[in-house]
Amino acid sequence: MASIGVFCAxxxxxxxxxxxxxHDLGVEIGRRGHELVSGGGCVGMMGALVDGAREGGARTYGVIPQNLVDREVADTKSDELVVTDGLASRKTLMIERADAFITLPGGLGTLDELFEVWTTATLDLHRKPLLLFDVDGFYGGLLEWLRGLARQEFVRASAMAMLLISGDVGESLDLVEASLLGAAADRA
Structure with missing residues (x-):
């Protein structure tokens, strides 16, 4: 069982x-026997994700800042809900707890989380898989911009290679699981 951190709207x-x-991603995380690490909310995509995960049989671990408890409505059904003093400590706890990360479509907060976990990976602070869920070209513009940065050498090719990309629930988890197995084999 792995702990899968998911960032979303x-x-x-x-x-x-x-x-x-x-919801479908949450169900599949549970069906495969993984724990879900979420941002601790119960609304929007985050709420659908945690509901799906529980429906699939996953243990849920939520992390939410105190100032968002009232605004987002905390996931009080979570198996474990940690309330932090801010967004930075939320991200730190999620990075520490999760073995891998999937970024679903989202806005500024979701992108902030993606770039934090990706940046810390490029600095070799962790070796956890990261997957960008690019369904229907949602992240197409962002990916093109990033590839342009890499062509200009503002972003290293090795950093781009870290980012797994898929737009399918099953394939996304297959890629994450394969990456986790590869990392475990490298440590052995």
């Missing part, structure tokens, strides 16, 4: 397809 004004995507 908590907005309550999203199209149903985004909620369904998060």
């Amino acid at each position: 908590s907005s309550q004004r999203l199209e149903q397809r985004w909620l369904d995507l998060a």
